[in-house]
Amino acid sequence: MKKPLRLALLAAAIAAAGAPALSRAEVALLNVSYDVARDFYKDYNPLFQKYWKTKAGESIELKQSHAGSTKQVRAVADGLEADVVTMNQATDVEFLADKGLVARDWAKKFPGNASPYTSTMVLIVRKGNPKGIRDWGDLAKPGVQVILPHPKNTGNGRYSYLALWGYALRQAGGSDKSAQEFVGKVLRNAPLFAPGGRDATTTFMQRKIGDALSTFECEAELIAREFGRGEFEVVYPSVSVLAEFPVAVVEKVVDKKGSRKQAAAYLEYLWSKEGQENAAQNYLRPRDPEVLKKYAAQFPAIKTFSVDEAFGGWGKAFPAHFKDGGSFDQAFGTK
Amino acid sequence: MRRANVLPGFRLSLGYTLVYLSLLVLIPLGGLVLKGASLSAAQFLDIAGSERALASYRVTFGASLAAAAINAVFGLVVAWVLVRYEFPFRRQIDALVDLPFALPTAVAGITLATLYSGNGWIGRFLEPAGLKVAFTPLGIVVALTFIGLPFVVRTLQPVIEDIESEAEEAAASLGATRAQTFVRVIFPALFPALLTGFTLAFSRAIGEYGSVIFIAGNMPLVSEITPLLIISKLDQYDLVGATVLATVMLAISFVLLLAINGLQWWAARRHSGEADAPPEPARPVLPPDVAYRPA
Numbered sequence: 001m002k003k004p005l006r007l008a009l010l011a012a013a014i015a016a017a018g019a020p021a022l023s024r025a026e027v028a029l030l031n032v033s034y035d036v037a038r039d040f041y042k043d044y045n046p047l048f049q050k051y052w053k054t055k056a057g058e059s060i061e062l063k064q065s066h067a068g069s070t071k072q073v074r075a076v077a078d079g080l081e082a083d084v085v086t087m088n089q090a091t092d093v094e095f096l097a098d099k100g101l102v103a104r105d106w107a108k109k110f111p112g113n114a115s116p117y118t119s120t121m122v123l124i125v126r127k128g129n130p131k132g133i134r135d136w137g138d139l140a141k142p143g144v145q146v147i148l149p150h151p152k153n154t155g156n157g158r159y160s161y162l163a164l165w166g167y168a169l170r171q172a173g174g175s176d177k178s179a180q181e182f183v184g185k186v187l188r189n190a191p192l193f194a195p196g197g198r199d200a201t202t203t204f205m206q207r208k209i210g211d212a213l214s215t216f217e218c219e220a221e222l223i224a225r226e227f228g229r230g231e232f233e234v235v236y237p238s239v240s241v242l243a244e245f246p247v248a249v250v251e252k253v254v255d256k257k258g259s260r261k262q263a264a265a266y267l268e269y270l271w272s273k274e275g276q277e278n279a280a281q282n283y284l285r286p287r288d289p290e291v292l293k294k295y296a297a298q299f300p301a302i303k304t305f306s307v308d309e310a311f312g313g314w315g316k317a318f319p320a321h322f323k324d325g326g327s328f329d330q331a332f333g334t335k
Numbered sequence: 336m337r338r339a340n341v342l343p344g345f346r347l348s349l350g351y352t353l354v355y356l357s358l359l360v361l362i363p364l365g366g367l368v369l370k371g372a373s374l375s376a377a378q379f380l381d382i383a384g385s386e387r388a389l390a391s392y393r394v395t396f397g398a399s400l401a402a403a404a405i406n407a408v409f410g411l412v413v414a415w416v417l418v419r420y421e422f423p424f425r426r427q428i429d430a431l432v433d434l435p436f437a438l439p440t441a442v443a444g445i446t447l448a449t450l451y452s453g454n455g456w457i458g459r460f461l462e463p464a465g466l467k468v469a470f471t472p473l474g475i476v477v478a479l480t481f482i483g484l485p486f487v488v489r490t491l492q493p494v495i496e497d498i499e500s501e502a503e504e505a506a507a508s509l510g511a512t513r514a515q516t517f518v519r520v521i522f523p524a525l526f527p528a529l530l531t532g533f534t535l536a537f538s539r540a541i542g543e544y545g546s547v548i549f550i551a552g553n554m555p556l557v558s559e560i561t562p563l564l565i566i567s568k569l570d571q572y573d574l575v576g577a578t579v580l581a582t583v584m585l586a587i588s589f590v591l592l593l594a595i596n597g598l599q600w601w602a603a604r605r606h607s608g609e610a611d612a613p614p615e616p617a618r619p620v621l622p623p624d625v626a627y628r629p630a
Contacts, residue, residue, distance in 0.1 A: 070570045095572060127339035150553055153563075153570050192470040199445070199549060207469075208453040323571050329387070332555040 017148060027262050028061035032142035034069035034155065036197065036198070036219075038243075040282045041086070046276050048266055060262060071156055083254050083263040086247045088155045089212065090307070093246045106248040112287045113308075115244035116270035117279035120304050121163040122221060123235040124204065124213040128326040131211045135237045136167040139212060147203055147210035149185075149194045152322050156197035160214040161328065162317060163241040170239055175218040181214040184331035205231070216243060217299075218283035242304040245284075364585065370578040382579040391561040391580075394472055396587065399540035402479035407533045410487025411525070416468075417488070418495040431573030432488045435481050446476055470552030475560065478546040484535030490532035491525060498524050523605075530599045534592060541588055571585040 033041060045062040065072065065082070073092040076082045077099045085102070087093050090113075096102040101182060107114050125133050131144055140144045149157035164186055168179035194200035197219065203251050204213040205227045212235075215223075220234045247267050254260040269275050276286035280295040292299060311317035320328045371379065382388065417429050435443065451458040451468040461468055468474050498521060506516040544562040552558045561584055568577040 033360060070572075074569070074572075150567075153567050190554075192558075195548040195553065203446070203448075203452075207449060208454050209452060209470075318571075322571070324385075324387075324568070324576070329555070 004310040019023065020305075025199075026058050026060065027259055028063060029083040029259060029262055029266055030063045030065065030081060031084050031086055031266070032065045032072050032076055032080060034072065034088040034245075035066055036216075037088070038064070038066050039085060040278065040284065043282065044270070044275065044278050047121070048269050051269055051272075052262070053131065058262075061216045066287070068307060081253050081257070082250050083257065083259050084247060084249055084267055086245065086267075088243070088245050088246065089158070090246050091318050093248050094315065096248070096250065101250050101252045102248045103251055107246065109249070110247065110267060111243055111271060113139055113306075114246045114248060115132040115287075116247060116267075117245060117284040117286055119216045119218050119243045119245075119284055120240045120302060121159050121214055121237075121243065122217045122220060122240065122302075123230065123237060124215060124232050125235055127212065127230065127232060128235055129235070133212050133235055135235075136164050136186075137171070137182075138323075139164070139189070140182055142189075144187055144212065145191050145210040146186060146212045146214055147192070147194065147200050148190065149197050149200045151193070151328050153224060154194075154196055156200070156215060157324060159216070159241055159243050161321060162307060162311065163237070163325075165321070166241055166305050167237065167239055169310065170305075180327055180330065183327070187328075187331050217285070223300075236302050239303045239305065242306040242309070244306065349470065362589060367578050367581055367585070370575060371582040374575060374579065379579055380449070382576050383583045387555055387559065388561070388564060388580060388583070390556045391559045391564050392583070393505075394475065394558060395541060395561045396591075398472060398475040398479055399537050401476045402483055402540050403533050403537035405480050406483045406487045406536045407529055410484055410532060410536075411491060411529060413484075414488045414491035414495055418446070418492055432485050434485075435483075436485050440482065440543065441549065443481055444478055444546035444549030447481060447546070448474070451477060453552065454474065454569060469550055470558070472558050474550040475547050475558065478550050479540040479543060482543055482546055485538050486535035487529070487532035490528050490535065494525055494528040523602075527599050527603045530595060530602065534595045534599075537595075538588060541584065 032042060040292070041064055049060055049062065052058060059111075065075075065080070067075075069087045069089060069092045071083065073087065073095050076085060076096060084253035085093060085096065086291060090107070093106055097104055097106055103109060110116070112160050122134060123136075123139075131141075132138065133144065139143060144204070148160045150158040161183065164183045165179045168174055169176070169180040171178070183268075192203070194203055197215060200213060201215065201219060201223055203209050205223060217234075223232065247270065249260065249263045249267060254263045270279075271287065273291065274289065276288040276291040277294075279286045280291055280298070283298065285299055286295070307314055307317055311320070319326060368492060374382075374464065413432065417425065417432075448469050449455050451461070452470070453459065453462045453467075458469055466473075468477055471597070490574055502520055502524075503516055506520045507513075511519065542558070544566070548563055551560060551563075553563060561580055565577045565580050568574075568580065
């Protein structure tokens with residue numbers, strides 16, 4: 001009994017080790033990406049493969065890896081051979097630049113801060129909006145509970161937090177002090193901090209906890225598909241934060257693998273009409289004004305501020321708010 | 336004075352054991368301590384003793400102890416019932432005990448959070464009674480109890496099987512009441528294994544992350560577990576800060592496990608001492624360390 005089993009295991013191990021070598025196409029690119037970009041790249045990759053086949057006459061294999069973005073860049077820094085990274089926060093790409101894996105001026109390599117599409121934070125409220133929530137300011141009212149992912153540990157939570165902070169700064173007499181007070185009030189009203197964006201959605205929609213959910217605009221569409229359109233309302237606040245999704249070529253890896261040409265083309269194509277339309281179809285705001293106009297019905301006009309404008313970039317926003325001892329910790333009176 | 340052993344290859348297997356333990360346990364843990372040692376004592380204490388860290392130790396160790404204690408009591412009942420009684424679907428129910436091992440912890444956490452939240456199957460009865468479970472520290476205890484259950488049951492089962500019912504019959508014939516039989520005959524025999532199960536469930540609970548974060552609520556100072564703070568530090572690319580917290584957890588766990596082992600050793604000695612008294616050496620063989628054996 002024991003021997004055949006061991007032989008079988010050995011054979012399986014050999015097969016597993018040998019398989020990737022056999023199935024390799026001419027070129028293979030690995031795109032290391034954040035968690036919820038799965039759908040976007042599932043649609044985008046065939047578009048690029050088709051484009052590259054006609055343009056360069058080369059068939060290309062595209063591999064995806066999705067997980068929490070900070071975890072992902074750490075894996076890349078530790079040696080995961082990603083040709084490109086497609087992230088949801090500049091901090092994560094910046095970390096790779098610090099490690100010398102990505103060009104120092106990665107944000108200038110592609111248009112629009114190297115972010116092919118954007119999104120923004122909106123509020124989801126219960127059907128009929130029973131608590132009359134119209135703007136971020138309403139979340140500080142007594143008896144209003146907001147659901148959001150943990151602002152220290154998740155991209156979604158950080159953008160929600162910065163949206164609240166930026167909103168407070170833009171009110172009459174707004175200052176860092178008034179913003180700290182306002183954000184603290186909202187957060188202390190929160191019944192919990194979800195471990196991730198999807199779990200926040202589940203808590204709000206399925207477990208029916210809280211009066212408002214702060215999340216990405218593109219999530220609202222997914223919620224509609226999952227839970228039905230009549231179940232909630234989307235509230236566009238007076239002003240919100242512009243979420244950018246930076247992409248970059250991992251210089252060290254493409255030099256080693258000789259895949260620079262393909263990797264750069266893969267990212268460049270995100271800005272093509274096809275790439276931009278794909279973004280719009282996934283409810284991400286395209287950079288291309290014409291495509292944006294075409295899909296205007298699903299992207300109501302909203303005033304936004306970028307993290308660069310309002311906070312002087314992630315390099316400043318991150319330590320000021322999310323590092324230990326930052327404004328989030330102060331809101332809970334801890335170090 | 337080498338004792339003859341049925342199996343040859345002592346050197347080979349000892350070498351293998353040492354290499355294996357070094358690669359998998361000692362080197363990673365050594366690296367952890369080394370990384371933390373790059374800080375001065377004051378810096379180390381500052382991170383390890385911050386208000387949030389202290390609150391998280393209380394939550395983590397408190398909930399883990401509570402969960403392991405609950406498992407010790409109810410795990411004993413489950414193990415006893417599964418071994419001593421015949422009833423329909425016993426094997427199927429026995430298999431259920433292993434589910435917490437097999438289920439991905441995140442799935443367990445999400446399921447428990449849904450069940451125990453205000454509109455969940457269980458939470459809808461508890462919340463009107465004023466008992467909030469999901470997204471409170473109590474939720475953490477529930478998740479940790481779930482994941483720890485098999486450790487106690489599976490440790491106790493073989494030992495209960497080994498207790499001969501003659502011992503109970505003898506006790507009864509000598510005039511012991513049922514309570515006396517349990518307290519003086521059965522429980523001492525089970526106690527070392529019960530402690531082992533408790534220890535396993537407890538240590539498993541301390542490090543648990545996946546299931547807890549979905550039901551904890553993760554509010555600073557209230558329901559944040561230490562592993563979450565570690566992840567939070569890693570998200571800030573603060574590797575050193577994360578290793579400090581990990582080292583503290585390791586140290587506390589080590590001291591607690593040592594204490595429990597000591598207790599176990601004492602209990603095993605005491606039990607065997609008592610059992611040695613009668614001339615007839617008919618006591619069940621109880622190794623002081625009953626290894627975990629899945630049924």
